[in-house]
Amino acid sequence: VQLVQSGAEVKKPGESLKISCKGSGFSFPIYWIGWVRQMPGKGLEWVATIYPSDSDTRYSPSFQGRVTISADKSINTAYLQWSSLSASDTAIYYCARQSGSSGYVQHWGQGTLVTVSP
Amino acid sequence: SYVLTQPPSVSVAPGQTARITCGGNNIGSRSVHWYQQKPGQAPVLVVYDDSARPSGISERFSGSNSGNTATLTISKVDAGDEADYSCQVWDSGSDRPGVFGTGTTVTVL
Numbered sequence: 228v229q230l231v232q233s234g235a236e237v238k239k240p241g242e243s244l245k246i247s248c249k250g251s252g253f254s255f256p257i258y259w260i261g262w263v264r265q266m267p268g269k270g271l272e273w274v275a276t277i278y279p280s281d282s283d284t285r286y287s288p289s290f291q292g293r294v295t296i297s298a299d300k301s302i303n304t305a306y307l308q309w310s311s312l313s314a315s316d317t318a319i320y321y322c323a324r325q326s327g328s329s330g331y332v333q334h335w336g337q338g339t340l341v342t343v344s345p
Numbered sequence: 346s347y348v349l350t351q352p353p354s355v356s357v358a359p360g361q362t363a364r365i366t367c368g369g370n371n372i373g374s375r376s377v378h379w380y381q382q383k384p385g386q387a388p389v390l391v392v393y394d395d396s397a398r399p400s401g402i403s404e405r406f407s408g409s410n411s412g413n414t415a416t417l418t419i420s421k422v423d424a425g426d427e428a429d430y431s432c433q434v435w436d437s438g439s440d441r442p443g444v445f446g447t448g449t450t451v452t453v454l
Contacts, residue, residue, distance in 0.1 A: 261442055270448035271380070271388065271431050285442045288346050321387055329376035330435030330443055331393035338387055 228252040230322050230336035237342045238312050245308035246339045248322030255303035256280040259325035261332070262296060262307045266318045276325065277305060312343045349432055349446035356452045363419040365449045367432035370413060375434045377415040379408060382429045391430075392417060419451070427453045 233247045248260065261276035275286045279298035286296070298305040305322060322336040350368040357363040367377060377395050380388035390399050392408035395415065405420045419426055432446035 263445075270429070271382075271433075271445040273433075273443045273445060276442035285440055287442055287444075325435065325443070327394070328437055329378070329394055330437060331376075331378040331390060331433070332380075332388070332443075333390045333393075333399055335387040 228324065228334045230324060230334055232320075232322055232336040232339045235340040235342070237344070239345060240313055240343055241311050242343075243308070243310050244312055244341065245306050246320060246341065248305045248307075248336050250303045250305070250324065253324070256300040259330060260298060260305040261323045261325055262294075262305075263321045263323055264290075264318045265321065265338075274307065274320070279305065312341075314343050316341060317343045346441065347434070347436075347444050349434065349444055351430075351432060351446040351449045353447070354450045354452060356454055357419075357422045358454045359423055360421055363422050363426070363451055365417045365419075365430050365432075365451065367415040367417070367446045368413055369415075369434070372413055372415050372434065373411045375410075375436065377408065377410050378433045379406075379417045380431045380433065381426075382431065383427075388431070422451075422453055424453050427451055 229251045231249050256279045259276050262274040264272045274290045275296040277284045277296045279300040295308045319338045321338045323332040324334040379392040381391045382388040391406045395410040396408045407418045409416050431448045435443035
């Protein structure tokens with residue numbers, strides 16, 4: 228099982244961004260794939276999760292309306308996108324494959340550092 | 346939304362036992378998972394479904410969950426256990442994704 232994320236990004240406030248997470252070694256469509264944010268020096272926060280088979284999506288209240296999660300099951304890839312970044316979006320974003328009915332994460336991507344600075 | 350509360354820090358002497366709590370309303374009715382994270386690395390699952398250990402995780406890591414508190418116990422602590430630890434739950438029947446606890450930094454004295 229592997230989750231390979233896109234590379235680090237440096238953006239300006241107001242710009243848009245889409246980061247990706249490509250899965251391999253497992254049946255991508257039938258696992259919940261989530262995005263987890265970690266701001267500098269802070270803890271883990273769940274952003275959103277998606278079930279690629281039917282694109283069922285769930286967002287944490289803090290992120291609803293501010294980001295969009297999507298997936299293309301034909302290429303085993305999940306995405307997280309912003310239409311207008313702000314400095315407070317600066318963080319490492321991990322993708323995570325959830326397992327079982329209880330949603331634990333045994334497989335993580337390597338993380339994508341997003342830096343938003345004027 | 347559901348809130349999971351952890352102590353910010355726990356200090357323990359080498360060879361002793363560290364206990365990290367995760368408090369949440371009726372958390373005993375949910376499955377709790379625990380992650381270890383060292384600086385510059387992605388999190389690692391150390392306990393899932395309250396008390397199960399993934400393959401490759403030391404038997405020194407154990408978990409329990411009852412009432413309003415889940416606990417991760419690390420026995421015979423050594424310097425390699427110094428890290429941040431976070432609990433997590435997920436209700437597949439809800440319209441929300443998972444929730445993480447506030448995180449605990451374990452310091453080995």
